Amino acid sequence: MKTALMVAEKPSLAASLANILSNGRCTTRKGLNGSCSVHEWVGQFRSETVNLKMTSVCGHVMTLDFIGKYNNWDKVDPAELFSCSTEKKEAVPKLKIPYFLAKEGAHCDYLVLWLDCDKEGENICFEVINAVQQGMHRKLHINDIWRARFSAITEKDIKAALANLIKPNENEAKSVDARQELDLRIGCAFTRYQTKFFQGKYGDLDVSLISYGPCQTPTLGFCVQRHDEIQTFKPDPYWVLQVTVKSSDGQDIVLSWGRVRSFDKEVANMFLSHVKEHDQATVVSVQSTEKSKSRPIALNTVELMRVASSGLGMGPQHAMQIAERLYTQGYISYPRTETTSYPENFDLLSTLKQQQNSPEWGEEVRQIIGTGINRPKKGHDAGDHPPITPMKHATRNELDGDSWRLYDYITRHFIATLARDCRYLSTTVKFEIGMEIFTTTGHSLLSPGYTSILTWQALGSSDTLPKFTPDEKVNIQEAKLVECYTQPPDYLTEAELISLMEKHGIGTDASIPVHINNICIRNYVTVAAGRKLIPTSLGIVLVHGYQKIDPELVLPTMRSAVEEQLNLIALGRADFYAVLQHTVEIFKQKFHYFVQSIEAMDQLFEVSFSPLSASGKAHSRCGKCRRYMKYIQTKPSRMHCAHCNETYNLPQNGNIRIYKELKCPLDDFELLSWSTGTRGKSYTFCPYCYNNPPFRDMKKGMSGCNSCTHPTCPHGMNSNGLSSCLECDLGILVLDPSAAPKWKLGCNRCDVIIHLFENAHKVTVDTDTCDCGAQLVTVEYKQDKSKLPNEVTEMSGCVFCTAAFVALVEKHRAVASKPVITRGRGHAKSRNRGKPKPPKDKMAQLAAYFV
Numbered sequence: 069m070k071t072a073l074m075v076a077e078k079p080s081l082a083a084s085l086a087n088i089l090s091n092g093r094c095t096t097r098k099g100l101n102g103s104c105s106v107h108e109w110v111g112q113f114r115s116e117t118v119n120l121k122m123t124s125v126c127g128h129v130m131t132l133d134f135i136g137k138y139n140n141w142d143k144v145d146p147a148e149l150f151s152c153s154t155e156k157k158e159a160v161p162k163l164k165i166p167y168f169l170a171k172e173g174a175h176c177d178y179l180v181l182w183l184d185c186d187k188e189g190e191n192i193c194f195e196v197i198n199a200v201q202q203g204m205h206r207k208l209h210i211n212d213i214w215r216a217r218f219s220a221i222t223e224k225d226i227k228a229a230l231a232n233l234i235k236p237n238e239n240e241a242k243s244v245d246a247r248q249e250l251d252l253r254i255g256c257a258f259t260r261y262q263t264k265f266f267q268g269k270y271g272d273l274d275v276s277l278i279s280y281g282p283c284q285t286p287t288l289g290f291c292v293q294r295h296d297e298i299q300t301f302k303p304d305p306y307w308v309l310q311v312t313v314k315s316s317d318g319q320d321i322v323l324s325w326g327r328v329r330s331f332d333k334e335v336a337n338m339f340l341s342h343v344k345e346h347d348q349a350t351v352v353s354v355q356s357t358e359k360s361k362s363r364p365i366a367l368n369t370v371e372l373m374r375v376a377s378s379g380l381g382m383g384p385q386h387a388m389q390i391a392e393r394l395y396t397q398g399y400i401s402y403p404r405t406e407t408t409s410y411p412e413n414f415d416l417l418s419t420l421k422q423q424q425n426s427p428e429w430g431e432e433v434r435q436i437i438g439t440g441i442n443r444p445k446k447g448h449d450a451g452d453h454p455p456i457t458p459m460k461h462a463t464r465n466e467l468d469g470d471s472w473r474l475y476d477y478i479t480r481h482f483i484a485t486l487a488r489d490c491r492y493l494s495t496t497v498k499f500e501i502g503m504e505i506f507t508t509t510g511h512s513l514l515s516p517g518y519t520s521i522l523t524w525q526a527l528g529s530s531d532t533l534p535k536f537t538p539d540e541k542v543n544i545q546e547a548k549l550v551e552c553y554t555q556p557p558d559y560l561t562e563a564e565l566i567s568l569m570e571k572h573g574i575g576t577d578a579s580i581p582v583h584i585n586n587i588c589i590r591n592y593v594t595v596a597a598g599r600k601l602i603p604t605s606l607g608i609v610l611v612h613g614y615q616k617i618d619p620e621l622v623l624p625t626m627r628s629a630v631e632e633q634l635n636l637i638a639l640g641r642a643d644f645y646a647v648l649q650h651t652v653e654i655f656k657q658k659f660h661y662f663v664q665s666i667e668a669m670d671q672l673f674e675v676s677f678s679p680l681s682a683s684g685k686a687h688s689r690c691g692k693c694r695r696y697m698k699y700i701q702t703k704p705s706r707m708h709c710a711h712c713n714e715t716y717n718l719p720q721n722g723n724i725r726i727y728k729e730l731k732c733p734l735d736d737f738e739l740l741s742w743s744t745g746t747r748g749k750s751y752t753f754c755p756y757c758y759n760n761p762p763f764r765d766m767k768k769g770m771s772g773c774n775s776c777t778h779p780t781c782p783h784g785m786n787s788n789g790l791s792s793c794l795e796c797d798l799g800i801l802v803l804d805p806s807a808a809p810k811w812k813l814g815c816n817r818c819d820v821i822i823h824l825f826e827n828a829h830k831v832t833v834d835t836d837t838c839d840c841g842a843q844l845v846t847v848e849y850k851q852d853k854s855k856l857p858n859e860v861t862e863m864s865g866c867v868f869c870t871a872a873f874v875a876l877v878e879k880h881r882a883v884a885s886k887p888v889i890t891r892g893r894g895h896a897k898s899r900n901r902g903k904p905k906p907p908k909d910k911m912a913q914l915a916a917y918f919v
């Protein structure tokens with residue numbers, strides 16, 4: 069029997085798809101990477117009985133990166149990044165997706181791609197095809213590779229997709245490749261150059277990355293532009309003539325002035341005194357017209373993000389994550405779509421009927437079904453997916469808070485598109501006082517239509533008018549001048565930003581939330597109440613800097629032109645290489661001009677930030693000039709010697725302390741200790757060696773004295789190293805004397821930590837070796853604190869073999885660092901108090917370093 073391999077975008081989707089296609093009769097096993105499952109059954113495929121195998125990837129299989137040496141910030145001129153080689157790397161190496169796909173696909177006869185139906189999904193299709201082909205002796209024929217097209221995880225959609233397989237679209241996939249490459253080259257070149265330039269100069273620049281993105285920066289530009297408008301705004305006073313009259317049934321009605329306002333107080337006063345000559349106003353006319361508020365057009369992604377932000381207070385990134393989960397669980401159709409028009413054959417009625425028993429909106433739904441549904445308004449058909457639609461009924465209890473609120477909105481919006489428009493009567497009454505005209509307007513509801521579902525759009529009941537008749541005279545209660553000021557615009561709301569991005573063609577429905585999220589997490593804007601976006605001083609300085617040097621770097625025009633080209637690639641109307649080459653060339657020239665003109669931007673930075681020499685506090689001594697260097701705590705934390713004008717990077721995210729005023733024997737710099745807390749990692753290091761590793765096995769910015777192989781250094785691995793690591797291949801367990809009295813051994817490669825001899829007075833590593841290969845240690849306790857047998861105060865032995873030490877040694881992994889995926893059967897989780905595997909000979913390993 070032949071085999072068909074089917075691949076979905078996420079493990080949860082593979083499970084749902086397999087369940088639907090096999091009618092719940094598939095068997096499931098874990099894949100070899102532990103994250104993806106394989107679902108198998110026998111069934112029909114293109115009128116053949118075959119073995120069907122459904123599995124998944126976890127998003128993108130590959131990611132684009134520069135080849136190794138170009139990832140070194142110090143050795144590579146960023147200008148080279150426009151032309152250097154790139155390579156596709158595994159996106160998440162630990163998942164081993166390509167290997168997994170090659171194994172599962174090795175003997176398959178057909179490949180069916182069930183990736184999400186958008187451009188990213190199309191791109192992943194080709195990553196999957198490549199990976200599967202790798203494992204085959206005989207490559208799959210193009211006729212045996214199929215693409216399933218679907219918009220919702222429902223039985224009907226999925227089975228229809230299998231019956232109507234198409235071919236994967238290589239042009240769409242290529243447009244994604246082009247976007248990735250452009251973003252990588254342009255983004256990295258500008259980002260590296262700026263970050264190095266400004267971080268090396270300013271101490272209170274509280275940011276680890278000064279990034280540039282061809283999409284992200286124009287997005288920030290919109291926020292800063294609004295900020296500038298607010299800053300330069302000058303309020304103007306104006307005057308409004310306000311007249312209040314009493315209607316025949318005794319209501320006070322405030323009238324609007326026909327001239328609206330006057331910017332000249334003298335003139336306004338003249339009109340006031342004219343009106344004051346009268347105590348009655350005459351009704352000139354009463355006019356009523358029927359008006360309607362139109363029901364919404366069907367929902368697309370951009371509108372969903374806008375409403376989620378303005379109405380539900382959810383950021384676009386968060387909202388889209390929830391929407392995707394609702395889609396995966398089959399509650400809504402695919403949430404990434406530009407389309408706002410239902411296809412002719414879309415079964416609106418049965419979709420609506422699923423909602424008729426809901427306690428939330430069932431009554432309204434039954435009413436619409438009773439009177440017959442209204443054809444939805446014609447929107448835009450992008451030809452990708454139907455609009456975002458609820459596909460199955462859900463109750464308040466089965467979804468968590470935000471999921472329910474989003475589902476509730478999506479469903480109400482859908483129902484509203486099938487309801488009638490809201491109709492109301494608008495009545496305007498015109499008054500005359502002497503020569504001046506005044507009006508008042510009111511509404512009365514004729515039929516609520518869709519506003520009984522989208523209740524927040526309902527007409528207010530407060531603005532109904534009392535009855536007036538033409539030629540009627542009404543008494544003027546009051547006439548006065550009101551002084552007002554023109555109002556500055558407010559900061560952009562997220563919803564407004566989304567609209568601007570859409571209007572200018574920046575980003576796509578998939579990337580808009582990412583760009584907005586990026587400018588927030590990179591500290592260029594902060595989100596204030598009402599989801600208003602307020603630029604930080606860094607965000608403002610950056611945008612103003614680009615504007616001074618090359619405004620096109622911030623303007624949306626460049627990017628939208630590129631997005632247009634990318635779209636042409638997707639449609640097969642533009643050549644991938646030509647677009648890529650042309651765009652890279654333009655940005656390369658812009659980059660060179662930017663580098664030449666950087667002083668213009670620097671002048672702005674000087675105003676907002678303090679130079680390194682004026683920041684931080686005196687800390688430890690420089691080995692070159694013996695003066696105190698300054699410790700700059702704002703991220704990324706650094707040491708700066710003002711006299712030598714040198715900056716030294718430090719290990720991040722921990723505490724930095726001076727270590728007993730000891731000095732590095734190689735360069736005389738004072739040693740420091742770094743620690744992430746008593747349960748976390750720690751080591752001592754020399755700030756100079758940390759940045760300029762003296763030995764080839766010390767990696768720059770990776771480690772400290774615990775990797776120093778200086779043969780006589782009293783702080784190095786030779787003096788404090790104990791044995792090979794128990795968990796990793798290359799690591800050495802090294803005693804950290806700065807951790808006393810919470811003594812610990814830490815691996816200089818991985819996260820293994822061994823706590824030992826708590827509250828001991830002194831712990832030293834001996835020159836003698838135990839039979840197991842580990843160095844012996846000597847521990848000393850103060851008289852009253854001894855934990856050793858018979859309360860002896862000093863003892864030598866092996867941490868792994870000496871029975872008396874077993875209770876005083878406790879192994880675990882660093883807790884303050886990032887969580888570690890445990891390998892194998894969780895042996896790393898159990899506290900290893902027993903005898904571990906014998907360590908390899910440490911001295912042999914050390915010797916190897918000197919070869």
Ligand SMILES: [Zn+2]
Binds near residue numbers: 690694711
């Ligand atoms: Zn110095």
Ligand SMILES: [Zn+2]
Binds near residue numbers: 736
């Ligand atoms: Zn040193």
Ligand SMILES: [Zn+2]
Binds near residue numbers: 732776778
């Ligand atoms: Zn050393």
Ligand SMILES: [Zn+2]
Binds near residue numbers: 794800817819820
């Ligand atoms: Zn290790």
Ligand SMILES: [Zn+2]
Binds near residue numbers: 868
């Ligand atoms: Zn031993």
